[in-house]
Amino acid sequence: MKLLVIVSLLSFLTATAMQATEAQTSSEGYLVHTVFFWFHEDVSEAESENFYEELQKLKQIDNILHGWIGVPAATEERGVIDNTYDYSITFVFEDEAAEHEYQVHPDHKRFIETNSHLWQNVVVYDAITPQSSDN
Amino acid sequence: MKLLVIVSLLSFLTATAMQATEAQTSSEGYLVHTVFFWFHEDVSEAESENFYEELQKLKQIDNILHGWIGVPAATEERGVIDNTYDYSITFVFEDEAAEHEYQVHPDHKRFIETNSHLWQNVVVYDAITPQSSDN
Numbered sequence: 384m385k386l387l388v389i390v391s392l393l394s395f396l397t398a399t400a401m402q403a404t405e406a407q408t409s410s411e412g413y414l415v416h417t418v419f420f421w422f423h424e425d426v427s428e429a430e431s432e433n434f435y436e437e438l439q440k441l442k443q444i445d446n447i448l449h450g451w452i453g454v455p456a457a458t459e460e461r462g463v464i465d466n467t468y469d470y471s472i473t474f475v476f477e478d479e480a481a482e483h484e485y486q487v488h489p490d491h492k493r494f495i496e497t498n499s500h501l502w503q504n505v506v507v508y509d510a511i512t513p514q515s516s517d518n
Numbered sequence: 519m520k521l522l523v524i525v526s527l528l529s530f531l532t533a534t535a536m537q538a539t540e541a542q543t544s545s546e547g548y549l550v551h552t553v554f555f556w557f558h559e560d561v562s563e564a565e566s567e568n569f570y571e572e573l574q575k576l577k578q579i580d581n582i583l584h585g586w587i588g589v590p591a592a593t594e595e596r597g598v599i600d601n602t603y604d605y606s607i608t609f610v611f612e613d614e615a616a617e618h619e620y621q622v623h624p625d626h627k628r629f630i631e632t633n634s635h636l637w638q639n640v641v642v643y644d645a646i647t648p649q650s651s652d653n
Contacts, residue, residue: 453645510588
């Protein structure tokens with residue numbers, strides 16, 4: 384009987400691990416929110432580092448499924464690559480509603496109020512993964 | 519003794535499940551490759567649907583950790599949002615080397631050869647997640 388319980392527990396844990404893996408590859412209906420920030424020319428190194436910390440805090444908002452903060456990579460120079468921005472964020476949400484919750488979240492509003500003086504330009508791309516090939 | 523083995527197995531599986539969870543939120547050193555495609559005006563609905571299928575095939579290249587294909591979401595209109603593109607891809611790689619492998623992968627080269635006549639503009643952003651707040 385004890386063995387049965389343990390076997391059940393084992394299969395539960397295996398299923399949990401498999402679900403975690405599946406969540407990484409599923410791709411329908413998600414909202415990918417990508418933002419590029421271009422600083423004013425007079426932004427200092429210290430202000431830039433502080434901004435990075437602010438982005439890390441922003442990424443903690445709890446309905447962000449996946450979050451990456453980026454700076455231009457040193458990949459090969461190609462005409463099609465835009466590497467002129469200072470920072471980027473890529474936040475993935477379960478759906479559009481979750482992204483809207485993020486937009487109105489107090490921590491997000493505070494982030495904008497506290498940091499918007501640093502950027503001279505910001506471009507946002509909200510991309511939704513199609514539910515089927517018909518979309 | 520048998521119980522000890524089972525307990526060890528349990529803690530191994532728990533650790534594996536935790537690692538799977540951590541992999542989703544860890545964020546250092548990754549390469550986030552984002553591309554926006556703008557079609558020529560005469561691209562048909564059928565060609566657009568076929569292009570989406572081509573992107574889905576592209577996403578199968580095996581060193582892509584996370585991949586999303588997107589179309590502009592119907593999120594609120596704000597001046598900072600660019601929703602003029604036809605398709606986007608967001609592919610996340612373990613590091614810059616993995617992204618380079620993808621660039622030279624035969625399936626990626628074939629994708630470009632087969633589909634590049636559809637787009638009038640393409641913009642690529644290769645963002646790397648800083649290793650520390652000093653970067």
